[in-house]
Amino acid sequence: MKALYETRLMFQRSLKHTVRNPIWVFLNLFQPLLYLFLFMPLLKSLGGVPGLPAGKTVQIFIPGLLVMLALFGSAFVGFGLVDEIRTGVIERFLVTPASRVAVIAGRVLKDVVVLLIQCILITLFSIPMGLSVNIEGFLMSLLLYAVIAIAMASMSYAFAIIFKSEDTLASTLNTIALPISLLSGIMLPLALAPLWIRDLSKANPFSYAVNASRALFSGDIGNKDVIIGFIIVILLAALTFWWAVRSLKKMAA
């Protein structure tokens, strides 16, 4: 109970920061919007290749784009934490009897809220471009993105606590995020890829998330891909969250 209450306090504080400086919520939307307007039209003429049925490119592309937003949008939240470590804010929290879990969980929850707003906005933009939305599937997919955000944000925070430096954090996160997105079939379906890339992508937890996202958008909620996707990202989120909390506890020691 105490930890939940403190998580709420930390969440409110982080959310207030975001509301005071909402520019980042929209700056993060810029990249997916560029993909939407400048890249998706290219796919139209590709329709008919394996994994990309003619006339359904929007339906395939948007669910992948949303996973990418969840990945990249949450991957860089650690920068804010580095700053608060440097200015002693985190240390001040650690001297209070407040729960260490709450310090991380409050931030992660804020990241989830920001991401969900972004996902809803991108989806709304995509409807005029021909996206059809199955409400049930869409709500489930939001849950999926929320779990991805928990996983990526926690990882970002763990690295932030360990490195305590923006430069190291930036290069590490870029090094991790780029192969993850290339090997998840976000831009183009992996059905187009040579066999070795497809094999490689099986080691990437987010390729299952992309499959799940596509199945959910097509309204196929009970699909095996959905269940596998959820299980994998939930396990990943639990692991990275635990890692972030553990890093915080060991921060000074």
Next chain:
Amino acid sequence: MNDQFIIETKDLRKNFISKSKGKKKIVEAVKGINLAVKKGEIYGFLGPNGAGKSTTQKMLSTILSPTSGEVRINGYDLAKQPQQIRQSIGYVSQAGGTDSMSTGMENLILQSLLYGLDKETAQKRALQFTDRFQMSSFADRLAVSYSGGQRRRLDLALGMIHHPSILLLDEPTVGLDPQSRAYLWDEIRNLKEEGITILLTTHYLDEADKLCDTVAIIDYGEIAAEGTPAKLKDDIGADSVLLGFGDINTSKKSGEILSKEIEAQGVKVEDKNVHLYIRNGERELPNILRLLDSNNLIVESISLSKPSLDDVFLKHTGRSLREDDK
């Protein structure tokens, strides 16, 4: 351990492991510190940067775990009862820890809530503290806009909001203008009047001298000397004569001659200067000058002073704390 002491440590140690070029090296930051801080006093760690002051304080504040040794604070064992210690202490780090994207008021209220106070009390305390630390005019602005002095007042209020019986202050007045500094000293004295025990670190001699009841001189992770500032200075038992020379050779030569010919309690050569600790410095001064003159050693500057804490520091560590500030 003794009831009279609110903070006690026994052989407190902290080792860090530093890795350079793949080799692991153990750095002993704190090498066996024994502390006995009396209830209600202002206790100061005086030492240069990197002496282990902050590391020791971080261990006392529960955020850094000791490598070995015992710590008792307010009757609680650090290893077993960190939560009780957290309730008993307030800690203001050198960085302060103000959340600059929140207002002063929000900072204070959240801090209270994190210490388990209810909303109403938190609100009341925040108002009390903005009043007490004269922050009312800016408490509703985002902390990012505060001046150094304003920010420091908020830091102090954040450390005090849960009414701790012990306050740990890490370099409380670094970088402050003289006016803010004087204000903070007054506030620290007021807190002492209220019965709060204060343990602060500083590398300012005057801060240790004027503010602290007990000073521990700390260098290379060890306490080199401890006592009231008056006692530490008295222990030197001599005036300090500082002779300045044109070059290092002359100062070295002078040092050698002076230690042979003059009955001094200590002669220390430091760069182009020679420090001489001597009883009745005024009367000895002509003899010293005559001696140097007859050896053709030219003195460029002379000063004679009653011992300061810097002399105490020099006596116990072999270097001057002032040099460190340059």
